[in-house]
Amino acid sequence: MTNREKFLQHFNTEYARLNPEQRRAVDGVEGPVMVIAGPGTGKTQILSARIGRILLSDAQVEPQNILCLTYTDAGVVAMRRRLQSFIGPDAYKVAIHTFHAFCNEVIQDNLALFEKTALDPISDLERIELLKELIDGFPKDHPLKRYRGDVYFEISGLQSLFSLMKREGWTGDHICSKIDEYLNDLPNRDEYICKRATKSFKKGDVRTDKIDEQRERMEKLRAACNEFKKFNELMRGRNRYDFDDMISWVIEAFETNETLLRTYQEQYQYILVDEYQDTSGAQNRIVQLLISFWDKPNVFVVGDDDQSIYRFQGANVENMMAFAEGYAEDLLTVVLTSNYRSTQPILDVSKALIDRNEERLVKRIGGLSKELVSRVGGVNSEYAIVNGEESIVSGELSVVSGAVSGELSVVSGEENDEGGKSQSEIRNQKSEINSAAVTQSEIRNPKSETPLALEYLTVREEMIGVTVAIEKLLEQGVAGSDIAVIYRENRYGEELANYLRLKGLPYFTKRNLNILEQPVIRQLLTMLDYLAAEHDMPYGGDELLFEILHFEWWGIPPVEIAKASMLVSEENYQGRGQNRTSLRRYVCDRRKQAPRDLFDTGLDKKLCEAVHQVEGLIGAVRNETLQTLLEKVIREGGFLSHIVNHPEKAWLLQVVTAFYNHVKDETRRHPYITLDAFLNRIGLMRKEGLVLPLVQVAGNEKGVNLLTAHGSKGLEYEHVFFVGCNASSWEKKRKPYSGFTFPDTLFASNAAGNDTEELRRLFYVALTRAKKHLVISYSAHTEEGKPLEPSMFLAEINEVIDLAGSRVRLDGAVVAEFAALQFSSRLAPEVAALDEELVTRAIGSFVMNVSALNNYLRCPLEFYFRNVVRIPSPKNEAAEFGSAVHHALEHLFHKQKEKGALPPVSELLADFTWYMNRHRESFTREQFARRLEYGTEILRNYFTKYSGTFNSVNLIEHNIRNVSVDGMLLKGKLDKIEFRGKEVTIVDYKTGDPEKCKEKFARPNPKIPAGGDYWRQAVFYKLMMDAYKPEWNTVAIEFDFIEPTKKKDYHREQVVVNEMDIADVKEQIRTVYDKVRSKDFYTGCGKEDCHWCGFVKTNKLAVALHELKEEEEEPARFIMRVAENH
């Protein structure tokens, strides 16, 4: 048999399998065809069959005359594979491309026409840099120019706007005219007419204030559009292009160069477009140009408007509508309604939902019907609906019920009937959950044949429930790859993966991760940060070194680092000011001394070795290129061997390689890039939210599939668990600010409700992934016990079809199995204890002071690191600025006292500037300039405001030591003590935004059980003063904010202390004092956002993890208890 005969034979068998409507679409080879292919109707199949049919037609068409365009690379692969099974090797001669690849080919084949020979694609970072340049070039009164806050705020908005313009092929003029249209129309709109009298408007007036608001937004958009051209010029100037540019260039070339267009029109006489609903305006234009030669082009587009989830808002049906209208007379429209994937009940449920959408072709084009009919199992029996399927289905569904009933207690019975009830009714029912009897009865409900809707108590229980159900299915021999869990957000899947992992169940996920956020890379970057800091200014990065030494790969016992750190601070204390040493220098010096005496240096060997290696790397900064430096960091110092021996070796190597590649790419683009410049660029990426993406493939391919609703498109599974169907994840999810607001006149369809329709399509896509079993679930409460609503989409379905719904309550024993996951993030870590002798030396002379007290109450580990180990404090920009302000004010009042008169403001500013210059190393160049300017400004204003009122009878920077209160020693340094007659006021300066410190003044309350830090400080001072000078009448503690509020007010807050305050704080001091004495500070607070607990956990320094005490009631338990009591 010849190849052609083989192919013919094969094609005929495949063709025979097509149903009549599919054949109708395939047979009409000439002229335009639009196929609306709902989920599971054999979309790829029909494209392949069509290509086969074209090749077999009488027209002598060669494979290379056919162009098949798709949306994604994955689509190309799938298409090619299917086609090959249809027509054999000829499949490789058919041009199957993504739009981008096709355009690139056109450009590459006609380089002379495009003159783009020297261009490189632009990187995300370069785009940001260009946008910064663009923004820097804005004139003074430009609507997008900012002087305060983030001056580059508009970057992200501009970026998405320009990309949108390219994708949709919109010009600035086009948008501007739409803006005018919109603004002119506003006064006619009802929502801009005042309905009720207010201060400035009467009833019936046009709300000009609201219109002005819109106008302001629109002028911003207009200004942005006007920059589009300039941005493209900038890009060209740098020899860079966008991916989206490829399409625009080809459009332009086709439009202006007829010969070029003709060449491609001649070559591609048959054009097929897959996923037509997702093609952008620009992509669609390419198709139009290619087919524009013929009145009746041989074009075949396949798509499903109901599955459009990537298209820009408001445009989803437009392509298809325009297509239908453009060829109204000759167009063959075929709607595929035979579904070979799902059972009828699943299709019915899906239909119930999607019927709510208004923006659908079936509602816009007359005579179309899109009722999907299940042909599951009927493929081989001549397209008849197989009635016997019900028995198959119910047989297998009872398997699901069995799985559920085995381990889960189910509230069932009458309540299953939730059909037809509105959301509010459902909501009301939730309050009845608690009163419902918990039974072990199974769901043996005839309705189980329909998809199930389960309500779990909490998200946690939902995950447990799904995990248990999956476990059962796997036990019954269902393949993991036949099961999928679909959710809205990746976060859910990540969490769920933990549950499956705990149970040892196989799973499979693909997700995009940001390399820069990976722990290994963060460590590498910290290392590079340190090297840069030390290179810039010796001993400038000491606090980073402390952290770096804790990295696992050195293998240094943390106690040894603590010890070294304590020795350094001891030495510094004795050395007082001059010759302040650092961890790095201290260790280096000691290491060199070692050979000289026979005694041990007292320092850990590995520690010395690590510092030595780091020392070498610091030297390399000067001499090596960035790339070699990174290589050294990776190869030397045990980093590489640590990774290679790590259980997650493969993944870590991937991450490190990807990062290394990024560095290589950066050095290629900027051959002489310095470490500093590189780190700046990384910082810029972080700030602008740019990611270095890497696809993580976790688990194995036989595992249960974990997917987002978006990611599930085009896939199908026997069992689908559609989870997290809560309103908060769907329609009530806020979308973050995404740049500019567009005039609604831009969209052909009304913008209102469009978001909902898009979401509904996404929900629909998820539902239609299921072949036989669909379990939709949501939870009734958050982990914190707040009630959650089911998604409105569920209610919408319920109104049409009774979903078999149940409230699932898990068995305590089942929940207990997952206990290990419950507190995982909230465990309080404990570090190894220090040598007894060493601690005693460190805290032997401990005297209580405010910051130690605050540190301890915040987290005992913070106290340990700051007050016992005395880690080097980071050169913090804000803190150093605060010190400079303090310093300047201290000198101001000293001089006032000495001279008896207030010195001129210039001296205040000079003292400030002096201090700033002295500590220049704490700032970057920009920070320094900004802080200097800012400090001068606020101090001048502060001086002007208060200069007439400064009390001259006062004590400045008064040190109080060893005051005994109830046998406890207290100390403190007071900024200023003012005497007004017999009354004494203590003043403390504060820098920072006064508005943001409000809760620091709070007295103890349920939300802040220990009270605010400033409140405690005030009470502490009062307590101390009363013991120190009982004869002084300390009436108040005043917090003087040196920085004004946004409204330029200077704020002073006086705290008057009462008896209860005294008692409270005394109690706090007593507790902490005793705990410090008994060396009880090795265990952290366990709060999720605690920096110190986080430090200990991420570096795996903990020797033990403790569950938090039941101080605050654990929310899930709380709900359970309430439930039990009813």
Added chain:
DNA sequence: TTGAATAGTATTTTT
């Protein structure tokens, strides 16, 4: 009852 004013809170999905 409903619009208007104010306070509070939280940031996605994909190519």
Added chain:
DNA sequence: TACTATTCAA
């Protein structure tokens, strides 16, 4: 910053 939820007022 922008949107939602709440409170306020006609």
